[in-house]
Each structure stands twice: as structure tokens, then as C-alpha cells.
Amino acid sequence: MNQSHITKIARELKLKEKQVLATAQLFEEDATIPFIARYRKEATGSLDETTITTIRDRLHQLQELDKRRDSILKSLEERELLTDELKENIMAAETMSVLEDIYLPFKPKRRTRAIIAKEKGLEPLAQLIFEQGDIDPIAEAQKFIDQEKGVNTVDDALQGAVDIIVEWVNEDQEARAKIRKLFAEKGIIRAKVVSGKEEEAIKYKDYYEWEEPIKKIPSHRLQAIMRGEKEEFLTFHILPEEKDALAILEKQFVKDSNAASDQVRMAVHDSYKRLLSSSMENEIQATSKQKADEEAIKVFAENLRQLLLAAPLGQKRVMAIDPGFRTGCKVVCMDSQGKLLHNDTIYPHEPQNQKEKAAKIIRNLYEQFQVEVIAVGNGTAGRETEGFIRSLNLSGDNVVVMVNESGASVYSASEVAKKEFPDYDLTIRGAVSIGRRLMDPLAELVKIEPKSIGVGQYQHDVNQKLLKEKLDDVVMSCVNMVGVELNTASKQLLSYVSGLGSKRAQNIVEYRDENGPFKSRKELNKVPGLGPKAFEQAAGFLRIRDGENPLDASAVHPESYHIVETMAKDLKCSVKDLMRDESLRKKIDLNKYVRDKVGLPTLNDIISELAKPGRDPRDKFEIFSFAEAINTMEDLKVGMKLPGIVTNITNFGAFVDIGVHQDGLVHKSELADKFVKNPAEVVKLQQKVTVTVLDVDIPRKRISLSMKKGR
Template identity: 40%
Template sequence: MKKGLASIKDVELGIQHIIADIISKDRDVLDLLHKLKEDANIWLTTSKSRPAKEAKTDNKKDVKKGRDGRKDNKDKAFVESKFETYFNFSVPIKSVKPYQVLAVNRGESLKVLSVKINIPDLVLHDLVKFCGRHWLCRGLSYSLRRRIIDQSIGDSYTRLIQPLLVRQVRSELTRKAEHAAVEVFATNLKTLLLTPPLRGNTVLGIDPGFRNGCKLGITSHTGSLLATDVIYPPFGRQINPDSDSSACKLKELLVKYNCKLIALGNGTACRETEAYLSDLIKNGWFYPLDVQFTIVSEQGASIYSCSPVAQKEFPDTDPNVISAVSLARRLQDPLGELVKVEPKHLGVGMYQHDVPEKELSCALDEVVVECVSFVGVDVNIASHCLLRRVAGLNSSRAEKIIEWRSNNGPFINRQQLKQVKGIGPKTFEQCAGFIRIIPETAQKKNTNSAENSSQRKKQKLSIDDTENPLDRTWIHPESYSVALRFIAKCGAKVEDLGKPDFVSKISITVTTAGLKELAEEFDVPEAQMKLITEGLKVTPEHDLRSEFQKPLFRRSISSLEDIHAGAVLTGRVRNVTHFGAFVDIGVGIDGLIPQSRLRNTRLRLGDRIEVKVFSLDIIRRRISLGLLRAL
């Protein structure tokens, strides 16, 4: 006889394990478990994990440990304080929030939390009844058979089925939470990318710092780099601006380039630099300029400044200074600058490091393409990073467009895109509606005009290179014939596109005839007719992003110590998650409005709101707010 089966008890145990395995894999049992799992009142319970037993060490190691012991204990206490809410936490899995699941998962991975899934006894009771009907009702009935099957059901549940249910519940909760986190990130990213641009303004970007100083980068109204510098403000010291070299350098730059706007990065030394600028503005140091500043997120700026893209754009510039230039451009054209950074580095998500990277990247890339396509791009000045995000284009095609632009000068019309290698009829159909031809940049002189002229003569151009005013709109070339017929019906000329009289004629015709009737007259869907009429009513300088919230500018700040519970303040929403919204109220740290105090209001990034301070924890630097109203 084999070892392990020397007694009847061992034989019965072996039979029990075989039957338990059969039960756990039976299709009918699995279907029952799925139904029970959906109906049962299963709870998620967490508690503070017990510290692991320390191994015995010799005295020398204990002495060595003592030197760093206090620091380690302080770091551990700091980490644990973040999960205090979950030290005695219990909630039905049907009511648990996505952010709670992600927080519990992170606490468990850091060995701070102990997590349990409590499955009610009703599941075992129903399983026993099912197995009795399924197996015991068949064949001979005798005590030994009943006993072994009853033991097998209990063993199968304890050893195989219950752990399976726990794994499935945890997996489903995590999957749903991760999906929700990706949705939050995508929604916030879309709002961030569609932040209105501040066109026509010269901007000074400041990347604050202590030891390495505050890096300065000033850009023209077109985003071109004008000057860079580094200053070392005397933080915490009262110095007359006249004897402060940093203040003098700032004033000299701002006055020289008539710059009234400052984009201040929100990284290290932001609070101190903010106070420094506020004092200078308050004392009238920049007079006669009315200087204002706004806080700009630094997320991803340092990564971009060290990237090949930045080095190619600024070949002889210090990467530290490039980040300041990027901050200024983020204010002038957020979309054009932020597309240079991988979306996951922009920091507008919830537990983004706990989400599968591939799923997050795919979702965020789709959002970027959607935003770029929504706004449209000027093909004659768009960067490679921007062009490759246009629907239908990729990195290779974007390079070919820039190469064609470099060799032949600016694109005069959309049809010339067909001359670019790699852009066939299908690609043109996908991207043409998102490409804009702006007259100001299309007529820009090319420095190599003689060389380009000879190259143009050698080419056999089969496409007309005359300007088409419709190319500056979002109307697709396939709809041009309908658009021209409609313009003729309005008694207008396409050459007058964007002029007040032209827009007036279009609006009157749409109001008088009606959109539905016009669609029937021109034999196109009503949605397409609406797109055409709306495109013809837009003025050339109109930007779709202008309908969204603009940045909040300041001339002074408050201190964390200056506010108190009950204070009513205004601020700007900086991040939106499932557990609440983070709001910049101008005190150096963002306050949190919990979901319970949002008053069923759906906030978005950039919204300007009025809030009330509910509680203030200066030591932990936490501000709890309540929403009063949206402004």
C-alpha cells in the first residue's frame, strides 16, 4: 500500500479531497456561486496591520539601528497617518467607492493595512443545500456516503471556494476602481488641455527654487523665446528692492519686453516666490506696469525640459531654464505645450500609479487626440508633437509634413497635404477637417525663397496652390460644395468669410429658413448642415477653448495662518476625484471639498468657486472646505 494511505482515515481524506476538487470545478456550482456572490451581503473590512516580529539581532546591529531608528519610526508614522481612516473601516462591497478600494490596495501593499472580505454564512448554507440536491439525492443513501460528502462540501468551501470568492471580489473591485480612476484622469486631462489660451500676451515664466535659484524665461506673444536668466531672491529677508539685484533684474526684464503677466510654477519654493512677487507688486516696484501672476502646474515640465524634443527646440539652452519657458507657454497655449509631455505625467488623476499603465496610456492618448482635433491645428506653425496627435496622422506623417513645409514653404491650402509623402486619400479624409490654413502664417516669407522657387518648378504640381478661405474653418473639404452653394443662397461672398456683414447674412438665413429645411434643400443630414452653418459664423480669431474657464490671476496672497474656520474665500478647482475636489485658495496648499459638501454640484478643472473653511490642520497642512456656489 502507498505511503499516506496506511489507514482508513487517510483513504477517506483522499476521497474527500477528490470530491472537494470536483465540487469546486463543477459548472453548476460555479454558476450558483456567481449568483450568490451578486446577491449576498459581502463586506470589505480593513484594520491596521500588526507589526512583523523583529528578528533577534546582536548588540552591534542594535546600536547601528539606533542611529536611524527615530527617522525610520517617523517615516513609518507619517505613512501610517495617511491611512488612519481605514484602521477600523468596514463597508458593504456594493457601497464601497473606487477611491476607497485603491487606497485600501495601496495600504495593503505598504503593509499598513490588513484587508478581509467577509462572506456571510448564507453562502455556505445555500451551497450545502444545492450539493445535497445535486448529488446526495442520486444513488444509494447510507451514513458513510453522507458523512464523506458533507465533509467534502465543507472542505471544498473552506479550502477552495471561499478563497476563490475572495479573489474574485477583490479582483472585480480593483478592476472597477481602476476603470473609474482612468475615467477621472481622462476627464480632468480633457479640461486641462482645453484651458483657454492667453494669446497676444508676452509672459514671464518662473521656475522657483532655493539653492539653484529661480529660473526665468520670457516669451513673446507668439511663444518665441526672448530672454532667459536666473535670480536668487532673498526669501525671508526684508531688503529694499533698490538694493536687491533679483528685484532689479525682474523689473528690467518686464519693462524691456512690456510684460505684465507672470506664470509661476507650483513646485519647490513656489510659496516663497509667490510672497516675494506679492511684496514687490504691493510696493509698486513694477510701476507703471500693472503686473499680475498666476500659479501654473509644473507637472511634467522637468521631464519635458530634459527630453529630446526640448533639446531639439532649444539646442543651446540649460534644461533648468527650458522648464521656465515651458511654464510661460503653458499659459499662452496650454494645448500646444502640454502635448509635448506624456499625459500620465501631468498629475491630474487619482491613484494614477496604481492603475495599469497600458490602460491609462491608451485612454489618455485618445483624450489628447480628441482635444487636438476639437481645437484644430495651424499646419504651418504646429510642432511635431501637436501634428502627430491629429486624427489620421502619426509620428512619421507629422515629420513628413514638417519636411514638406521646410522644403516648399507654408501650405497655401488643404489640398497641398496630398503632396506630402504618406498622406493618401484615406489619411487626408481623416485629418483634413482638423487642419487649419491661417492666412497670416500661410503668407509668411520663407528665408530660402530662391531655393524653394527652383524646387517648386521641378515639381509637377497637379494641385491648385491658390488660397481657399474655407480652409481656415472646421468645415471638411467634402462639404465645400454645399458650403459654397449655401453662401451663394445667403447673398454673401466666400472671400468675406469672418467679416461682420458675412456672419450677419449667414445668421439671418439660418434663422429665417430653419436648419431642418436647409438640410432638406441641400440634401445633407441636419447635423452636417449645422456644422457648416456654425463654421461659417465663426470669426477667424475665435477659439473654441474661449468658452472654458480662464486662469486666475493675483496681485497678492494670503497665508495659511491668516485663514480660520468659517472664513469664506474664492478659489479655482485644481483637481477633481471621486472623493472630492481640490481647490487653490491662494495660501500655498490646496484645500479639499469632500464629496459630501459638493451639494450635488459637478465641478470641473478651472471652475471658479466660493468656498467656506470648515476645519484647518496647520501641522498636517490640511484644509477642509465646503462649496457655497460656483462663480
């Protein structure tokens, strides 16, 4: 472990070194972020998951920097180019760009114009001119004419010398740092439509003639422009004013006003226009994209967290419908555990229009399976199907709920779905998924690749490795925050439990199938491939209802059971009594149980768990309905006030489903009667809201909405 990394991160995050060191050591022991945050508070000083994740990511960045540093040192040493001063500079480099700038003059490269000029013996002439003494460059150049070397004229000699100076300017560390800063602070992004593609590129109309400072451009706008270029509809450049760049370089390199200085000035201009500007533009594009990617992924990750932690309906008997027009509506009935009991297809819409037959099927199934809730997918024909079901006036306390079916088709075509339902086609699997995600969104959505859930923006354009890592972090965080029922959880859900992964999750399911339900957490030690380390990481997040030990239903870690047992013994009661009776818990003096590795943070967590063992932290489920008779964009009128549900949050606003098969946008300027910088601070995913229709653009499929009360 590199102590300098620990010191640097502690300074950057304003933490104590021992906090960062303890976290880094736990990572080296393969501890997961949820485990460290929940069960190692004494070691880290109660760091939360966000800070622990930042430490992990920063450690990785510094390790990558060290790897590159070692690679550069090795290359220089092998080519006998490494001096003490150069090594000192390389070791002191704190960023990848500074490191690469130091290495650039020594980097193996193709035969450039400067290399060719040096081979012709023109470096002494370049040095003489670069010093800008009171010389006659033409007279000096005549001394280097050599037809055997290909230097036939004075112009050939001068051009070769200038080419060498051009490269010196381009590879100068100070010059690159100054120009890099200029691009970052004063670079302008200019986009325009590709000539002749004005109609084809209509969705990028806003960027046909666009310019904006790169340091001010929002991430979503930059990503839109970059996507437009990728699709060959737009072109764009990020450049500062050329005169500003040349002024900086001339100030650094042009030291006089004589004939030699004129040659240097010529080299400076050529260097910027031919080499340095394109190099810096590539850099600023890469760094701007990285920043935009990180912002987009952050928004995506927060949206995903909110969706995964959406309120579960719970264990109810559900009829789920995957709606459709021509191909019909797929209907499935499930028991309160989500087990498929029956499936059918109805055709209540055009072209078949078999309303009476469909109504009879639904009524019979409703009675036969004692359905408590009906889930309808919000895709094609969703609102029409919802209206049809409501028109049946089914008896009992029936509830019809629209369910976001984004990603259901991905699940239905997956290997997971094929294994779960080998005898059913895609449409039936999709209907089952719609019903189950109403019952428990987290348990069902973990079966889908996170980026396919559809709560992000430009998810196919961002860094895919970073996206996967961050979204996996979110899924793992949510799964472990809620806890997992060991005896009913799917392999997919178990695989996100701290310390398990896919293989151990499969082993748990196979052991459960062969031996029946787990009776205690201790029994996990019998699962093949699940050793002491994995048990330590996973056990506290796995729940066993009605097991041998009542603590197995809680988030109290088995390593702390002896503490609870001692508490109960001291109070002359059982552990069950302690969990049932608040008055007994109030008698506990936690300070009596503080030990070297167990402090008040852990003890307070234990007491909280004893009060509400295994409590689900998610909100209580609430029913939501769209406005009746508003089913398509054509039904909308400016000024209408409608109920809606937030489906996506971006840096520029929130998308709201109002039941017309096209989400409307509430721009952040319309989110509240006050200034809104970050939409995520005002709205949450799945939040029920009331919106006012501001504008309806049917050709472009755009709906503008407002949440301002004064509208």
C-alpha cells in the first residue's frame, strides 16, 4: 500500500489518514462497500458509502497513474534516456496530463519533419536561430547546405530548422500547460449541421449553428452534439480564439525583434496551427466528454437507485397484462409469491375488437384466482387497456395500476427468463415481469442489465466500463440496504449480496433446492465455495424469517450475536424478549458493551435493529391513476392540469408520464416557483406530481410541462 496515496486522498477529502488507511486495508481484504459502511464503522470513523466509494475510485486512479509512471521509467531506462532530473520530474507528476507532457519529447514516434531535419544535421542551426541572437539566419543557413544530405538550398536549411523549432514548441511542458488552460477556460464549442442533411438531422435542429463556452456547456448538450457528430449529422470544434493562443506562445518563445526572432515566430505559428491546437483540441474533447460522462452516469445512478428502492406492493395476488393492439394483450395470473398460475390472451382493441369475449375472460380469471391487484404495462395500448379494465367495474376492492415496463422485453429475451420459464414465449415472460416488478421492483429489476432499465440519458454514448461499475455499485448498495430473504431470493438477487457474486449465489440456490430452506445463517457455512470470508461479508445482509435464531431475521451481524446474548443475560430475559419489549431495551447501558472493535456506532445500530428487525426501508406503496380520456398527444390542450409520474430526471429537468405514450419535459425553470439548480433536489423518480401543459409539438413528439403553482 502506497502511503503517499493515503496522505493525498486524506488531504483531498479532508479526512484523517487513519480513516483512509483503514478503508484501503479493508479493500485489500476484499471487503465490499456495503459491508465496510455497515459493519466496520469503528475502523473507518463511520464513513458512508459515498465517501468509501470515492476513496476506492481515487485509489484506483492513483494506481493507474503509478502504472503509467513505471512504464515510462522502464521505457526511458531501456533506451538509456533517463537522467536524475528527468526521473525526479516524472516522480513528481501528479496528473496523467503532466506525466505525458514530460514524456512527450522522449516518446518513440514516427519519422516527423523534425526528425528528418535532425538527420540532415540541421539541429545546430535550429538552436542558433532559437537563441535569437543578432545573427543573419540566411547567412547561417548557407553553412548547412549539403546536397548529399538533401539540403539543397538556403530555404531547405531554414525550413528544416523551423521544423525542429516547431517540435520543440509543441513538446514544451510549460507551453502545453498554458495552452491547455486557455482551451479549458476560453475554448468555444462551435457546432454546425453537415451540408445537405438539414432535413435528415431535424432532431439536432437546435445545434445547426451553435456556439458556447466549453466550460459552461451542460453535459446533456455536449453529449447531444457529440452524438450528432457520431451519426454524421453535425460537425463541431472546440477552440479558443487563435490570436489568444498565439499571443501566449509568442510571449514565451519570441524573445527579440530581429531576423532570428522572425523565424521563431513563424515556427510558433506553424506549431500551434499544425500540431498544438489539434493536440489540445483532442485533449479538451476527451476531458469534456469524461466530465459529461461522469455527470450523466451520476444522474443515471441516482435515478436507478430511486427506481430500485421504489415502494413495493408486497405479497398480493396479481393479474398482469402486457398490452397490445394487433397481437392482443397477454394476461397472466400470479399468486402472492409471484408464481405463474395461468396465462391467456385477449383482443379488446382494433382490429379484432373482441371486447365482450375479453371482458368474459378477465371476469372469470379475476374470480377464479381471487385477484387483488391488476397491473397494466404502460407501453403500446397501455392506456386503452387500462380504460377497458376499469370499464368492467370488477367487484371487490380491485385496484388497477399502470406499471413502467421499460426493460421488460430485455428480461423476457434473456437467458434468465428462458431458464425460469422455458415453456413460455417472450410475451408471457414480459407480462410476468410487469406483475412482479409491481410486487417487488428491486427483486425483479436486478434480473435486467441496469443500463437497459431506461432511467438514464445517452447511456449508450458514455464510458461503458465506468457506467457498468457505477450502476453495479448502485444495485449492490440497494440490495444490501433492503436485505435479502435467503430462502426465497433468486440467484440474480443473491448475486448482488455483499461477498457472494454469481457463482456463490448459484451454489446457495442449489443447496437450498437439495436441502430445503435454511434454518439458520450458520448453515451457510455448508454451502460449497462459501468460506469464512464470504460468510463474514454476506451474512448480515441475508434474512431468515422464523428461523432458529430470531436475530437471523435482522441486520445484526452474526459476529455481534454474543453482544445481544450478553445484553439479554444481563437483563435476565431472552433475546426474543429483548426484541419485543422496548422497556427492556431502554434499560441497556451501551457503554458497558464497548470493546476495542465494537463501539457506540455498532451498538446503536444493534439497538435499532432489535426494535425493528429486518425492517424494509422502502416507502409504503401508493395508488396512482392518470386522467381519464387523456390517452394520446392529440387529446392534450395547452393549460390542462394533469396528474403525472416522474419517469426520468436529468440535469436540465424532469420527464413526466401523463399517460399519452410520450413523456413530457418539465424544464428546470418550470419545476418550482423558485430558482432550481439541480432538478434532483426538487423531484424524485416515481414521484406523483400535478403538471400544467405549456406546449404540444406533435411532429417532433415534444410536450412541455410546468410544475409551477402559478401556472
